[in-house]
Amino acid sequence: MVETADLVVVGGGIVGCSVVHQLARLLPNTTRIVLVDRGPIAGATSGSSMGHLMVTPDDAAAYALTIASVRLWRDLQQRRGGFHYQATGALYLADTDADVAMLPVLRDQFVARGDSAELLDARQLRDLEPGLAPDLQAATFYPGDAVVLPMLACGVMLREAQAACPGLVVRPDCAVLGFDRDGDRLAAVRTAQGTIATRTVVNATGVWAPDLAELLGQPRLPIFPRAGNLAITGHHGTPVRTQLLEVSYLRFAHGAAAVDPTRTDDRGGHAVNVQPQSNGSCLIGSTRQFRGMDRTLNRELLHRSLLRAQRYAPGLAAAPIVRTWVGLRPYAIDKQPLIGPWPPVPGLWIAAGHEGLGITLGPITGRLLAQQIAGVPCDVDPTPYLPARFCA
Numbered sequence: 462m463v464e465t466a467d468l469v470v471v472g473g474g475i476v477g478c479s480v481v482h483q484l485a486r487l488l489p490n491t492t493r494i495v496l497v498d499r500g501p502i503a504g505a506t507s508g509s510s511m512g513h514l515m516v517t518p519d520d521a522a523a524y525a526l527t528i529a530s531v532r533l534w535r536d537l538q539q540r541r542g543g544f545h546y547q548a549t550g551a552l553y554l555a556d557t558d559a560d561v562a563m564l565p566v567l568r569d570q571f572v573a574r575g576d577s578a579e580l581l582d583a584r585q586l587r588d589l590e591p592g593l594a595p596d597l598q599a600a601t602f603y604p605g606d607a608v609v610l611p612m613l614a615c616g617v618m619l620r621e622a623q624a625a626c627p628g629l630v631v632r633p634d635c636a637v638l639g640f641d642r643d644g645d646r647l648a649a650v651r652t653a654q655g656t657i658a659t660r661t662v663v664n665a666t667g668v669w670a671p672d673l674a675e676l677l678g679q680p681r682l683p684i685f686p687r688a689g690n691l692a693i694t695g696h697h698g699t700p701v702r703t704q705l706l707e708v709s710y711l712r713f714a715h716g717a718a719a720v721d722p723t724r725t726d727d728r729g730g731h732a733v734n735v736q737p738q739s740n741g742s743c744l745i746g747s748t749r750q751f752r753g754m755d756r757t758l759n760r761e762l763l764h765r766s767l768l769r770a771q772r773y774a775p776g777l778a779a780a781p782i783v784r785t786w787v788g789l790r791p792y793a794i795d796k797q798p799l800i801g802p803w804p805p806v807p808g809l810w811i812a813a814g815h816e817g818l819g820i821t822l823g824p825i826t827g828r829l830l831a832q833q834i835a836g837v838p839c840d841v842d843p844t845p846y847l848p849a850r851f852c853a
């Protein structure tokens with residue numbers, strides 16, 4: 462007998478788990494939702510990332526989206542907890558005249574959005590973080606950012622979803638191999654564990670979203686892998702308590718990419734992001750490089766990024782690195798995530814392309830998609846994120 466579902470979500474990373482979480486809370490608890498992933502839950506990009514929940518103030522729409530999502534994270538922490546949420550804030554640092562000049566600009570951007578941030582002088586900086594390099598003269602502190610452990614957060618979301626929606630089935634190690642169509646409409650998902658008859662599918666497969674689109678006979682979505690090398694120190698006590706970022710990180714990570722993402726000769730770059738963990742280790746990033754699906758470590762680029770982190774927090778030089786790895790960020794060509802229906806295939810929805818902000822934006826992505834599927838008003842205007850912008 463063929464299994465049936467009201468809805469199949471493909472991809473069990475932070476985005477797929479958030480979609481399921483929000484759907485389970487919005488739709489009647491009789492809805493049968495199946496989440497499938499070809500590997501373990503959170504086993505791909507979401508499990509290879511830093512867990513920085515980052516509010517970006519430079520643009521009104523980006524601020525509205527990130528702050529809405531960070532509030533949903535705080536709600537989940539208050540309701541459930543269990544995913545190592547730490548309200549570290551973010552300390553933006555600078556060591557060139559041009560970047561020092563950016564510090565008050567950043568503070569003013571937060572204030573212009575009705576939020577608050579503080580410009581610290583050298584003494585205040587030393588009081589907050591005695592372990593920083595003594596020559597640093599100023600910083601901007603934003604108290605609203607936080608750190609989470611994404612793998613644990615996926616589990617918390619799925620457990621809460623299961624309580625709200627007993628019909629939810631979570632199926633790891635279950636690759637989607639193809640689809641059946643009934644004219645234009647979707648009829649079934651063919652998986653490694655059998656066929657699931659359904660009219661509604663969510664493509665939440667991150668850097669693999671273009672492959673899934675192809676399986677559906679659609680053009681490849683313009684999402685490209687952008688590699689990031691990370692290192693983590695042993696549990697020897699972190700030299701800092703706050704999350705550190707170079708102020709240039711915002712330009713580097715969230716500005717327009719300087720290279721064509723389809724090229725494979727991108728030499729890559731880095732900007733400091735140092736993240737103290739709840740267990741006393743320190744996660745150090747972050748690099749960015751377009752080189753297809755290659756996940757081998759770029760030792761030279763990682764080494765440069767570690768030296769740069771030590772320039773701000775010299776104590777890191779004495780902290781042994783115990784593990785290094787590479788993750789692939791799903792970079793959408795116009796730097797906006799895709800959240801909404803795919804009009805050429807009725808019943809097909811997309812939630813993908815979050816580049817370096819997918820952990821931050823998971824909850825609001827799930828909510829916007831669930832609200833569109835349920836046909837209720839959205840918390841944030843979804844127009845800039847509708848995938849239809851890429852329909853020919």
Ligand SMILES: Cc1cc2nc3c(=O)[nH]c(=O)nc-3n(C[C@H](O)[C@H](O)[C@H](O)COP(=O)(O)OP(=O)(O)OC[C@H]3O[C@@H](n4cnc5c(N)ncnc54)[C@H](O)[C@@H]3O)c2cc1C
Pocket residue numbers: 471472473474475476477497498499500501502503504505506507508509510511512513514515635636637638665666667668669673688689690691746747787788789790791812813814815816817818819820821822
């Ligand atoms: C080094 C690094 C640091 C980062 N740091 C941060 C940070 O600090 N803050 C932040 O907000 N974001 C950060 N990010 C970005 C964030 O990790 C991603 O945007 C996010 O994890 C993407 O989630 P996803 O669910 O879309 O993709 P994924 O986590 O990759 O999930 C997609 C899932 O789809 C599954 N799948 C694919 N094809 C199929 C198929 N055919 N059948 C079944 N399943 C399939 C895969 O197995 C995978 O589990 C970072 C990323 C990297 C690489």
